[in-house]
Structure formats: C-alpha cells, structure tokens
Amino acid sequence: MGQIIISGILLGGIYAIVSYGLTLIFGVIRVINFAHGSLLMVGMFMAYYLSKGMNLNIYLMMLIVVPLMFILGVLIQKYLLSKVINEPDMQLFVTFGLLLLFENVMLAVTKGEFFSLDMNMGTIPIGSLVLDWGRLINLVAAIVLAILLLLFLNHTKIGWAIRAVSQNRYAAGIIGLRVERLYILAFGLGSACIGIAAVLLTPIYTIFPHVGFNFVIVSFAVVILGGLGSIPGALAGGMIIGLLESLSGYLIAPELNQIVWYLLFLLVLFFRPAGLFGIAGSEEGGVK
Amino acid sequence: MRQISKITLILFLMLTIFIVGCSNSVSNGSDSEGEIKIGVIQPFSGPNAQAGEETFKGNELAVDEINANGGLLGKKVKLIKADATNAQEAISEAERLISKEKVDIITGTYLSGVAFPATQIANKHNVLYWETNALAPNITQQGFKNVIRIGQNSDTFASVAVDSIKNVVAPALGKSVKDLKIVIIHEQSIYGTSIGEMEEERLKDLGAQVLKRIPYDPAAADLSSVVNLSKNENPDIWLRTGYVNDGSLLLKQARDIGWKPPVIIGVADDSTYLLDALGKDGMEGILSISYPPYDVSEDYAPGIEAMMKSYKEKYGSDPKIPQTLVSFGGTKILFDLIKNAESTNADKIRESALKMDVEIGGTYPTGYGVKLDPGTLDNTRAYPVLTQWQDGKIRTIYPSEAVGTDAKIKLPLQGW
Numbered sequence: 001m002g003q004i005i006i007s008g009i010l011l012g013g014i015y016a017i018v019s020y021g022l023t024l025i026f027g028v029i030r031v032i033n034f035a036h037g038s039l040l041m042v043g044m045f046m047a048y049y050l051s052k053g054m055n056l057n058i059y060l061m062m063l064i065v066v067p068l069m070f071i072l073g074v075l076i077q078k079y080l081l082s083k084v085i086n087e088p089d090m091q092l093f094v095t096f097g098l099l100l101l102f103e104n105v106m107l108a109v110t111k112g113e114f115f116s117l118d119m120n121m122g123t124i125p126i127g128s129l130v131l132d133w134g135r136l137i138n139l140v141a142a143i144v145l146a147i148l149l150l151l152f153l154n155h156t157k158i159g160w161a162i163r164a165v166s167q168n169r170y171a172a173g174i175i176g177l178r179v180e181r182l183y184i185l186a187f188g189l190g191s192a193c194i195g196i197a198a199v200l201l202t203p204i205y206t207i208f209p210h211v212g213f214n215f216v217i218v219s220f221a222v223v224i225l226g227g228l229g230s231i232p233g234a235l236a237g238g239m240i241i242g243l244l245e246s247l248s249g250y251l252i253a254p255e256l257n258q259i260v261w262y263l264l265f266l267l268v269l270f271f272r273p274a275g276l277f278g279i280a281g282s283e284e285g286g287v288k
Numbered sequence: 289m290r291q292i293s294k295i296t297l298i299l300f301l302m303l304t305i306f307i308v309g310c311s312n313s314v315s316n317g318s319d320s321e322g323e324i325k326i327g328v329i330q331p332f333s334g335p336n337a338q339a340g341e342e343t344f345k346g347n348e349l350a351v352d353e354i355n356a357n358g359g360l361l362g363k364k365v366k367l368i369k370a371d372a373t374n375a376q377e378a379i380s381e382a383e384r385l386i387s388k389e390k391v392d393i394i395t396g397t398y399l400s401g402v403a404f405p406a407t408q409i410a411n412k413h414n415v416l417y418w419e420t421n422a423l424a425p426n427i428t429q430q431g432f433k434n435v436i437r438i439g440q441n442s443d444t445f446a447s448v449a450v451d452s453i454k455n456v457v458a459p460a461l462g463k464s465v466k467d468l469k470i471v472i473i474h475e476q477s478i479y480g481t482s483i484g485e486m487e488e489e490r491l492k493d494l495g496a497q498v499l500k501r502i503p504y505d506p507a508a509a510d511l512s513s514v515v516n517l518s519k520n521e522n523p524d525i526w527l528r529t530g531y532v533n534d535g536s537l538l539l540k541q542a543r544d545i546g547w548k549p550p551v552i553i554g555v556a557d558d559s560t561y562l563l564d565a566l567g568k569d570g571m572e573g574i575l576s577i578s579y580p581p582y583d584v585s586e587d588y589a590p591g592i593e594a595m596m597k598s599y600k601e602k603y604g605s606d607p608k609i610p611q612t613l614v615s616f617g618g619t620k621i622l623f624d625l626i627k628n629a630e631s632t633n634a635d636k637i638r639e640s641a642l643k644m645d646v647e648i649g650g651t652y653p654t655g656y657g658v659k660l661d662p663g664t665l666d667n668t669r670a671y672p673v674l675t676q677w678q679d680g681k682i683r684t685i686y687p688s689e690a691v692g693t694d695a696k697i698k699l700p701l702q703g704w
Contacts, residue, residue: 003545004513113338113561114536115564116536118570120566120567120569134544135544204540206536206537206561208533211533213507214508215509242510245513246513250516254502254517255476255503255504258505258508
C-alpha cells in the first residue's frame with residue numbers, strides 16, 4: 001500500500017508540472033490553449049534530439065529547451081494570438097490549428113516512429129518501498145518551480161503587473177500597463193514552464209507525435225480542480241488526481257482508474273466551479 | 289492587376305483538372321483482358337505510412353516472382369495501390385478499387401481498423417478480400433463469405449503463447465505446468481481482450497494457475513497500479529498483450545520498482561522501439577510471440593532466403609519489419625489458390641481454399657500451414673513463433689523446427 005501512495009505522489013508531481021504552463025496562460029490571457037499537449041510534445045522532441053545529438057545529459061538540455069520554448073511562446077502570442085485578442089472563438093481556432101500543425105509536422109518528420117532515451121537512473125530503496133530517480137527529480141522540480149513562480153508573481157514588479165492584467169486587463173491598461181507586452185511575456189513564461197516539464201518527462205516516457213494527448217485532458221482537469229490560474233492549486237490538484245488514479249487503479253481496477261477522478265472533476269465543477277483553491281465566485285479568476 | 293491574377297488562377301485550375309483527367313484516363317485505358325488486377329489497401333500516408341509501404345513490398349516481391357515465371361492463368365499480375373489511414377478512406381478507396389479500377393481481388397492490411405470497413409465494401413460487390421496481416425477478430429466475425437484471413441489472428445497468437453509456455457518455458461524453469469503461476473495483463477480493446485481471454489481459458493485447461501487477468505488503458509500516463517497488482521501475486525510468468533508505448537512504460541515502471549519476474553512474455557515485443565527504450569540489458573531474456581522473424585530456418589520456411597535476397601536487390605537493404613514476410617507468404621498462398629481454382633472469383637477461391645490442407649512448416653516462406661476454419665474463414669495454421677531477446681537481437685526459440693540458429697532459451701530472467 002505504501003508503494004501505491006508513493007506511486008500516486010510521484011504521478012501527482014508529473015500531473016502538476018505539466019499543468020503550470022496551462023494554468024498560467026489560462027489565468028492571464030484567458031485562452032484555452034488546445035496546443036498545450038502538442039507544445040509539450042515539441043519540447044520533448046527538442047530535448048530528445050538535442051540530448052542525443054550533443055551526447056549530453058538530458059537534464060542539461062533545460063538550458064536550451066526552456067529558452068527555445070519561451071521564444072516559441074512569445075512568437076505564438078505576438079504573431080498569432082494578439083491578432084485575435086478580442087475574439088475568444090478565433091483564439092480557440094488558432095490554438096487548435098497550432099495543435100494540428102505541430103502534430104502533423106512532427107508526424108512527417110518522424111514518420112510516426114517512437115523514440116525513447118535508454119536511461120536507467122536506478123532506484124532508491126526505503127525499507128520495502130522503492131522510489132525511482134526520474135520521477136523523484138520531477139517531483140522536487142515541480143515543488144521548486146511552484147515556489148519560484150509564486151515568488152515571481154507576488155514579489156516582483158513584473159509579477160504584479162501580470163497579476164494586475166489577469167485580474168482586469170482594461171483597468172490595467174488605464175493605469176498604464178502595456179497589456180499586449182505582458183500577454184506576450186505570459187505566454188512565453190507558460191511555454192517555458194511546458195519546456196521544463198518536457199525535459200523532465202523525456203527520460204520517463206516514450207515520445208511520439210501524439211504523446212501530448214496522454215497529458216492534456218488530465219492537465220485541464222488539474223487546472224480546473226485546483227482553480228484557474230492558481231499555481232498552488234495546480235500543485236495540489238496534480239497531487240489529488242495522481243493519488244486518486246493510483247489508489248483507484250490498485251483498489252478498484254486499472255481500467256477504471258481515470259473514471260474516479262473524472263467523477264471528482266464533475267463534482268467540483270458542480271459544487272465549486274471556482275476550483276478547490278479558487279475563491280468562490282472568482283471564476284473570472286486571475287493569477288495567484 | 290487583381291483581374292489578371294484571378295484569370296491566371298482559373299487557367300491554372302483548369303490545367304490541373306485537365307492533367308488529373310488525363311492521368312485517370314490513362315489508368316482506365318490499361319484495363320486489359322491480359323491482366324489479373326489486385327488492389328492493395330494500406331496506410332501509405334500518415335503515421336503508419338512506412339509500415340504500410342513495407343507490408344506492400346511483400347505483395348510486390350510475390351508478384352515479381354510469379355510474373356517472372358509466366359504469370360497466373362496465362363496473365364500478368366498487376367498491383368494497384370490504395371491509400372487508407374482510417375475507416376472513411378478505407379470505404380472510398382475500396383469502392384474506387386472495385387468500381388473504377390475493376391480489380392479482381394483486394395488484399396491488405398496493416399491496420400485492422402482499415403480492414404474492417406474495407407471488407408464490407410468488398411462483400412457488397414462479392415470481391416475476394418484476402419487478408420494477410422490484420423489481427424482483429426471482428427474482421428472475420430461478420431459472416432462474410434468473401435473474406436479470408438490467411439495470416440495470423442488473435443487465436444493463433446494465443447495458441448503459440450500457451451503452447452510455448454507448456455513446451456519450452458515450463459521445462460526451462462524446471463516446473464510442471466500445473467505449478468506455474470501466471471498473471472495476464474492486456475490493453476482493454478478487443479485486440480488485447482480477445483487474446484488475454486483465450487490465453488486465460490487455455491492455460492486454465494492445462495491446469496496452470498492463472499492468478500489474475502488485468503485489463504488496462506494503453507494511453508494511461510501511469511501504469512504503476514498494473515505493475516504493483518502483478519507484483520503482489522508474485523507470478524512465475526507475466527504475460528502481456530498491448531502496444532509499443534504502453535509496453536515500454538510497463539517494463540520501465542517494473543524496473544523502477546525493481547521488480548523482474550522469472551519470465552516476461554509479450555505479443556510482438558520483438559519491436560526495436562522497446563530495445564531503444566530499455567536498452568540491451570533491459571530487454572535481455574524477454575520473450576515475444578512474434579511474426580516469423582528473418583532468422584527462421586529455410587527448412588521450416590522454404591523460400592525465406594530467396595525472399596530476403598530479392599528484397600535486398602530491389603530495395604537495397606535488409607527487410608525492415610516481419611510484416612513484409614507475412615504479406616509475401618500470404619500472397620504466395622493466394623497465387624496457389626488462383627491456380628487451383630483457375631479463377632479469381634471469390635466463391636471459387638473460397639471452395640478451393642476450404643479444401644486446402646497444408647501442415648505447419650515446410651511449405652510457405654512464413655512457415656505457416658493452411659487449414660481454414662469453415663465458420664470464420666480464419667487460417668487456423670498461421671502459427672507465429674516464440675522469440676527471445678538475446679544480446680540485443682531477436683532469436684527464434686519455438687517451434688523447434690523453426691529455429692534456424694543455435695539459439696537456446698535462457699530462463700529465468702536475472703534482474704534488471
């Protein structure tokens with residue numbers, strides 16, 4: 001049983017780290033980013049190819065992948081989404097179009113083959129229980145990244161500006177904040193977070209053009225469960241869903257493990273639409 | 289200016305239509321009496337394009353061979369490609385092959401999801417659908433008289449799994465079948481479920497202890513619950529049916545908790561993608577129920593060496609996937625039946641196929657025998673083989689007549 005709880009917490013770390021980028025972009029720009037999963041996939045391929053090509057440790061690739069993903073995010077916001085800033089429907093189409101674009105380009109490039117890093121990082125035995133390094137590093141990174149993001153948003157001028165824009169972009173504009181620039185920065189930051197997740201997940205998973213799909217639904221659930229735009233909410237939401245999935249998979253049946261958290265997700269939407277960590281009535285939200 | 293570019297565009301479009309029209313009329317023009325036309329439905333685009341193309345090469349090599357030997361019934365055989373990656377494309381391409389290209393026979397298919405709808409169109413026109421590759425049980429459960437599956441199916445995969453546990457795995461462990469403890473895991477769609485259920489039933493008939501059968505979602509981001517549930521039972525054999533990415537996740541998660549049972553067997557776990565994911569040491573000793581690989585013996589699979597040679601001459605490399613051999617062997621059986629029936633008519637070929645009685649091994653380059661189940665028209669003797677990862681390579685282990693190397697089974701597995 002202890003092993004199941006450990007597995008659940010480690011899985012929670014994975015679900016949390018893939019959700020920060022989504023909650024940041026959603027919380028600030030109010031765009032439902034359908035391309036979230038495919039950005040993750042692009043980041044994973046970047047990390048894979050760079051690490052193979054330069055024959056360097058995968059975790060070092062963070063230094064390259066994260067800035068590249070930041071730039072990619074900046075370009076998407078600056079040249080695509082900002083053109084349709086007042087048309088939420090069109091924004092959906094743009095992100096959906098990006099999803100199709102990224103996946104099909106990668107399909108053409110990879111011919112649909114599977115790629116994995118053969119990395120056996122070993123395990124840490126604790127009594128009769130076992131932790132694996134890949135997921136443990138990811139969990140620590142998920143907690144550290146949450147703290148850094150919170151510090152940034154709450155204790156820097158740019159962080160305050162981003163929060164101001166997310167709470168009311170018209171008022172923020174009136175007091176002189178440059179809304180468009182902050183949006184570009186927010187999308188860049190969100191993509192950079194996806195880049196961090198991508199590097200951390202590359203040693204754990206097999207990479208193929210649809211790999212993002214395995215994470216995208218669950219990260220939407222995490223974000224809504226935790227409260228839109230809430231970083232601690234995403235961490236807690238990830239943990240709750242990870243534990244639920246692991247426990248129900250073990251105690252009920254592996255084929256039903258997702259149904260349990262879908263049910264919780266529906267209940268939360270029904271009773272607390274602002275999410276567990278959102279302030280009731282704050283569905284209009286903001287970044288916290 | 290704008291006017292001019294519009295006119296240019298219209299002219300360009302008309303030209304395109306004209307060219308397309310011409311090329312169509314050319315292919316219609318080749319409709320001659322002196323040819324037997326076989327339509328080949330495969331995914332020639334999209335994520336499975338490479339696999340579709342490789343499978344098609346098996347048909348192509350068989351056709352080259354028969355045409356070099358004077359053709360069939362005094363006619364040359366011609367292949368016509370049809371690209372289908374999903375059900376809608378399968379339907380329209382099957383319609384095109386039959387109505388427009390006027391093919392005599394359709395064959396395929398790397399993807400079961402393409403085969404299933406395509407067989408329905410072939411059935412509507414009573415054209416023979418000659419299935420050499422697809423596995424899904426529902427393809428031959430529609431009661432169609434024109435759909436023959438000459439290749440392996442979930443039933444024969446389950447048979448090989450059970451036979452090899454009985455005949456080579458149990459002796460290698462020094463146990464009797466009745467003492468073997470087995471956990472079966474499989475992905476939850478009809479593919480994994482049908483094989484998993486058959487394995488459970490037949491292993492129980494042999495008296496083996498099937499402790500648990502666990503279905504799982506192959507797209508799940510985490511399969512630790514499957515691994516932990518299996519580990520709790522402490523089985524001798526971990527028997528799996530699934531795909532590549534869930535397979536690599538399961539094996540990695542077993543490694544992550546430091547659990548390696550004495551025997552791991554997977555359906556089609558001879559994939560090099562798994563080798564990429566787990567490395568040579570990780571895969572060492574893992575068993576796979578596989579399509580006949582290219583190391584099976586010439587005695588068991590006569591013609592396999594010639595096939596590999598002509599593949600290399602024509603395409604400049606060694607064959608890449610075993611499905612090429614399977615479609616090559618299946619197409620050769622079709623040609624023998626057309627000769628026997630002296631016709632390409634679906635009913636005549638079915639009659640002749642039902643009479644065919646070829647033992648496993650010694651006749652066709654896959655080693656497959658031929659004996660159709662009169663109900664489903666599945667070939668009950670399309671018998672895959674048991675292989676083992678040894679030092680980063682796949683070695684055929686069972687049936688013993690198929691073993692073309694000096695490879696011997698090595699069990700139990702020794703940790704990760």
